Amino acid sequence: MATCLCDAFYDDVAVATVEVLEHLGLEVGFSEAQTCCGQPAFNGGDWDASRKVVRHTVRTFAGEDPVIVPSGSCAAMLFHGAPLEFEKERDRDEVGQLGRRTWELADFIVNGLGVKTWPGRYEATVAFHCSCHSRGTMSGEAALALLTSIAGTRILPFGEGEQCCGFGGTFSVAFPHVSAAMGELKLEHIRAVSPDVLVSADMSCLMHLGGLAAKEGKPVRTLHVAQVLRDALNYKGASSG
Amino acid sequence: MRFQPLDLFATALPADKRASVYQSTKATHEKRTKLLFEQFADPNRLRQRAGEIKQHAIENLDAYLPAVEKKLQANGVQVHWASTAEVACETVLGIMRARKATKMVKAKTMVSEEIELADFLGRHGIEALETDLGEFIVQIDHDHPSHIVRPIIHKNRREIAQSFEREGLGAYDDDPQVITTRARHFLRQKYLQADVGLTGANFISAESGRMVLVTNEGNSRFCLAATKCHIALIGIEKIVPRDSDLALLINLLGRSGTAQDLTVYTEFISGPKSSEQPDGPEEMHVIFVDNGRTEVLASDCREILRCIRCGACLNVCPVYRQASGHAYRSVYPGPVGAVLSPILMGSRFAEKADLPKASSLCGACHEVCPVNIPIPDLLLRLRHRAKEEGVAAPGTPPMGAWALLASQPMAWRAALFGGKAMDYLPRSLLPIPALHAWEEKRTLPAWRGGEFRKWLKKRPGVKPR
């Protein structure tokens, strides 16, 4: 599943995800009918609207194949959020079935496929923002393990890594001041270690942090984990960074 | 543009207040995490276990409440039941009047804040003096606690020194040592003059009727040293099945709340003084308070009744750290308050229905909660309830148009490509409604709608499904 953010803004992340999965020898399928995981309405409390979208997603991804999502947040919507809003619905089993075969990309690579190290080379110092939706899942550790294993990549730990970036979907527009203040704090910690690039498994966090930084006139370079993995594979020697 | 009240409150909060709330919550949180992970191989397993115990207890209150009543009565305690705040206050007043008592010393208890006991007694000519230092300062300032464990987290020592000077407790001196000594001197005589000592309880065991009180200042002990009557105000959710459950819960409470292995004082009280004991209250009353708790129990958010009021979720919460406690307009602030406060409003739920939205749903609260309460799930359920009940809120736009698009692939694809071709943003497509609010603080990335799908078409390896 490409996610609506990649569909609308971050096509290269979706491209990188396909390339990474193909590198692992998998055959990638893409359903043209896919839209969104249903999270925006779910978080907003409009569960009727959200369930409508989830039902569409369940139909679109019917079958047994694992569903790989380059977003911890959208993946968690499918394996945690959707079952919550379907608790009392008659089609909750179908929703649960999709949830059980939905994976966040890094989690899938490390814990689904058992691939724990990544080949190639990527020369950069990386600040890795562990997105909140990976709490209680194996995604954060998985992404970090893969990034750490890449030759040339150095992870720079920064302060209060467990804190949220402040995005939170509708929260970011309903509580713009608190949201932005949270993002500023995160950026402060990240800038303190001067990484070449800020990496996360969720484009939503990066859209928020990158957008804040750009608005301030002090842009931060951001990449999705999938892009780093793909770029490592494409390393041709010579230049760095 | 209208903003949520909590967001506005946070914006107006003076920078030094925000900084001190942030610094001290952060320090406690970090120390808590270090302690737990250094001392236990798997603290998360402990949190789960504690959550199971408390969940079992609240789901079987119908059995445990009569059991604890019997035990308490056998221990010589008079048991009272208060369905509402009014009944609880009246019960306390009744006990005071029966003893012709006019002076009470109080230990810190959140449930007394909840029922506004001190004000009520004051209106009836009874002095109910707070003896916890923080609560004492809140009381002399006619303020409200802003944190459930550290009531004056929003005050600095200069403000406290000014309050002491104003109250005639000595000339201005903001040395913390001086402040505590002065409070101690003042409170000492009050302990001796009071007829009744009132406390809460952190836990009460159904097996023995034994209640547990934890404090760091020892003030609850003083409250019960010279007074002849002890009143304990206890929320019905404080029950645990067995004495042995206390071991786990007490171990988690100190570490989670104040990053201590154990609070300085941990008292176990099972009744009034026995004939062999030299002193202590001769009369003891336990008032079990419902005040909306059975309503919580009947709701789909009953897990919040497991809460042991440790404050860890406040300490870790990025929103609490920005906004401080008063932003929640409730006795219970932070993540626990965002769940509990609106439900405790009963039929006036709408007045606090904005609180469950004041969260990025980051889940840090769930991760630290010693009784493993899935707070984000509960916040989501309350958001759903607000929507069902038609509570309007600024900044949360309707999702109908988006849902329509997102469940119709043709329309979705048309919007994706159309936006690109005609160089506009199909607003109803995005997971970030209210784009103007977004763009006030952040830039938007360039619109690339449909680009990925175009790329796929040229890629034979990817199978259409």
Ligand code: SF4
């Ligand atoms: S909800 Fe959990 S973390 Fe928050 S105060 Fe209660 S017990 Fe502590």
